[in-house]
Amino acid sequence: METLTFEFPAGQPSQGKALVGCVGSGDLEVLLEPGEAGTLTLNVVTSVNGSAARWQNLFERMFREQTPPALNIEIHDFGATPGVVRLRLEQGLEELQLEGARHD
Numbered sequence: 001m002e003t004l005t006f007e008f009p010a011g012q013p014s015q016g017k018a019l020v021g022c023v024g025s026g027d028l029e030v031l032l033e034p035g036e037a038g039t040l041t042l043n044v045v046t047s048v049n050g051s052a053a054r055w056q057n058l059f060e061r062m063f064r065e066q067t068p069p070a071l072n073i074e075i076h077d078f079g080a081t082p083g084v085v086r087l088r089l090e091q092g093l094e095e096l097q098l099e100g101a102r103h104d
Contacts, residue, residue, distance in 0.1 A: 001047060002048070008039075008059065009063075010035070010070040011068070011069050012037050012070060013037055014070070014071055015096075017031070017032060018030075018096050018099070019092075028076060028084065029076040031073070031075075032093070040071050044075045045076050046079075047079055054082065
């Protein structure tokens with residue numbers, strides 16, 4: 001098991017929390033919680049040692065196209081493919097947007 005931490009620029013904190021996915025069978029779990037304004041922090045616990053460059057590249061591609069809300073994101077990985085990782089992150093971000101719309 002390996003634990004990795006990444007940080008990216010972000011906007012204001014989100015209003016809610018989200019949990020998507022589940023650990024097991026090549027999937028992963030993603031927990032999104034409000035973070036400090038201006039910072040997106042991702043903590044990855046992965047069963048695939050030596051994969052830091054793969055995670056870094058995936059996050060850079062995702063977050064250079066958009067300014068995400070300030071979040072603390074916990075990812076528990078069980079060998080998921082980059083496509084599944086991106087899908088779960090996008091699902092979590094969408095849940096936060098939907099929750100924020102319900103509170104407006």
